Amino acid sequence: MEIKKTSLNKLHQDSQAKFVEFAGYEMPIQYSKGVIEEHKFTRSHAGIFDVSHMGQLFIYGNENLTSDLEKIFPLDLKNLQQNCSKYSFLMNEEAGIYDDLIITKLEDGYLIILNAACKEKDFEILSNILSKKYKMELSNDRALVAIQGPKAVEILNETINGVKNLSFMTGDWFDYSGQKLFVTRSGYTGEDGFEVSILNDLAEEFTKSLIKKGAELIGLGARDTLRLEAGLCLYGHELDLNKTPVEANLKWAISKERLSNGGFVGSDKIINQIKEGAKQIRVGIKPEGRLIAREKTKIFNETELPIGEITSGTFGPSINGPIAMGYVDKEFSKIDTKILLEVRGKKHPANICKLPFYKKSYVKGVN
Amino acid sequence: MSEVKFSKEHEWIILEGDVATIGITQHATEMLGDIVFAELPEKGSNVEKDGTAGVVESTKAASDVYTPVSGEVVDINQAIVDDPAKINEDPEGTAWFFKLKMKDISELDSLMNKEEYDKFAKESSS
Numbered sequence: 331m332e333i334k335k336t337s338l339n340k341l342h343q344d345s346q347a348k349f350v351e352f353a354g355y356e357m358p359i360q361y362s363k364g365v366i367e368e369h370k371f372t373r374s375h376a377g378i379f380d381v382s383h384m385g386q387l388f389i390y391g392n393e394n395l396t397s398d399l400e401k402i403f404p405l406d407l408k409n410l411q412q413n414c415s416k417y418s419f420l421m422n423e424e425a426g427i428y429d430d431l432i433i434t435k436l437e438d439g440y441l442i443i444l445n446a447a448c449k450e451k452d453f454e455i456l457s458n459i460l461s462k463k464y465k466m467e468l469s470n471d472r473a474l475v476a477i478q479g480p481k482a483v484e485i486l487n488e489t490i491n492g493v494k495n496l497s498f499m500t501g502d503w504f505d506y507s508g509q510k511l512f513v514t515r516s517g518y519t520g521e522d523g524f525e526v527s528i529l530n531d532l533a534e535e536f537t538k539s540l541i542k543k544g545a546e547l548i549g550l551g552a553r554d555t556l557r558l559e560a561g562l563c564l565y566g567h568e569l570d571l572n573k574t575p576v577e578a579n580l581k582w583a584i585s586k587e588r589l590s591n592g593g594f595v596g597s598d599k600i601i602n603q604i605k606e607g608a609k610q611i612r613v614g615i616k617p618e619g620r621l622i623a624r625e626k627t628k629i630f631n632e633t634e635l636p637i638g639e640i641t642s643g644t645f646g647p648s649i650n651g652p653i654a655m656g657y658v659d660k661e662f663s664k665i666d667t668k669i670l671l672e673v674r675g676k677k678h679p680a681n682i683c684k685l686p687f688y689k690k691s692y693v694k695g696v697n
Numbered sequence: 698m699s700e701v702k703f704s705k706e707h708e709w710i711i712l713e714g715d716v717a718t719i720g721i722t723q724h725a726t727e728m729l730g731d732i733v734f735a736e737l738p739e740k741g742s743n744v745e746k747d748g749t750a751g752v753v754e755s756t757k758a759a760s761d762v763y764t765p766v767s768g769e770v771v772d773i774n775q776a777i778v779d780d781p782a783k784i785n786e787d788p789e790g791t792a793w794f795f796k797l798k799m800k801d802i803s804e805l806d807s808l809m810n811k812e813e814y815d816k817f818a819k820e821s822s823s
Binding site: 359360365366367551555621624645647 | 730731733734736752754755756757758759778781782785
């Protein structure tokens with residue numbers, strides 16, 4: 331199959347990107363500055379991320395759509411205000427996760443942002459459950475550009491006047507070059523920032539305008555170190571069909587209103603797991619010293635019995651040390667529990683630690 | 698001092714008496730990206746030509762470091778273990794990895810000179 335390119339591909343090439351294939355797309359893993367500099371620049375200034383490979387699914391409908399989506403997502407969508415976003419999951423009956431996503435209520439329906447590798451399958455699953463009752467559009471004509479970091483609000487507001495008034499996890503339509511953009515205040519870095527849904531034809535010019543104002547392009551390499559420092563899950567690593575939101579320690583994303591009556595796909599399992607407790611749970615892990623424990627590293631307790639596995643591990647540039655997330659048996663999930671990580675045949679000491687590794691600075695309310 | 702020689706695994710080696718200093722090439726560091734972890738062989742241990750003699754890790758992945766010749770490890774560069782970023786800064790100078798007392802100096806003969814290596818590196822990365 332031919333590799334797909336986003337509408338910013340030429341800009342990436344012109345910016346000396348190193349490319350990798352990701353979910354069928356040619357995506358920039360890093361630019362000439364490298365992962366660590368790009369990471370730090372995002373934390374101190376503003377980074378631009380091309381996330382156009384992600385799915386932008388528009389579903390159009392009224393209250394009936396809201397009721398039908400409540401049969402799928404563990405959210406209180408009836409009481410969700412227009413233009414407000416929620417983090418959620420598409421699950422199977424066993425509460426295994428098909429995908430994690432952000433859903434935003436629009437005037438005439440919903441916008442759901444899906445992972446690139448899952449979007450086609452998600453579309454199929456959702457259209458089957460919704461029995462094709464509603465108009466669904468997995469957008470091909472829109473790019474998705476994120477700008478993240480302490481300078482993001484200032485820079486983006488110069489280009490799109492008014493975005494500074496958005497609160498965290500809300501969005502709105504804005505005018506740009508005679509076209510409509512949908513901007514949400516959200517992101518995947520642990521920084522304040524925005525994601526901008528923009529027509530492909532305008533994406534390059536728009537991104538260049540952000541670069542002119544001092545933001546810089548950041549690759550997927552730094553996107554991964556940033557999200558891991560922020561303790562955020564990556565589908566295919568922390569989340570998959572064999573994990574439930576309860577095991578992933580993402581109970582907070584399930585609306586309390588929905589836990590008493592259930593009625594969404596996977597609700598029986600979720601309600602039961604919350605009552606009984608999950609066997610394994612996602613935790614933050616800090617290896618001692620500089621050792622990096624990668625995905626699939628086996629975790630042992632102090633008496634060298636296996637208790638779990640790492641799902642993501644890297645070097646955290648802002649922490650200036652190695653960090654990881656993984657799943658361990660519940661009884662070993664307490665903060666400061668001493669564990670061992672088997673790397674290249676040797677067991678190395680590490681500690682369970684609090685997430686996030688890096689303290690976030692989201693803007694909760696404006697003015 | 699001998700001329701610097703290079704291996705297909707992107708190590709450089711230079712001989713002084715019967716002690717060889719070994720590190721990874723500039724080209725290798727450019728391919729790896731930011732190096733954030735380095736593991737070196739133990740002082741006093743013996744390593745075999747083309748065997749693993751350490752590990753470097755970038756933010757993305759771990760890579761083995763091979764030794765292009767056999768010998769006894771007589772010194773290691775603790776500075777790059779303590780601060781792996783030094784490897785990106787000066788890979789073919791102060792950021793050497795380890796020193797070997799060579800057993801068989803003729804092992805150097807099969808390695809590439811600078812010109813051959815540059816050509817090899819260019820071809821292998823295109």
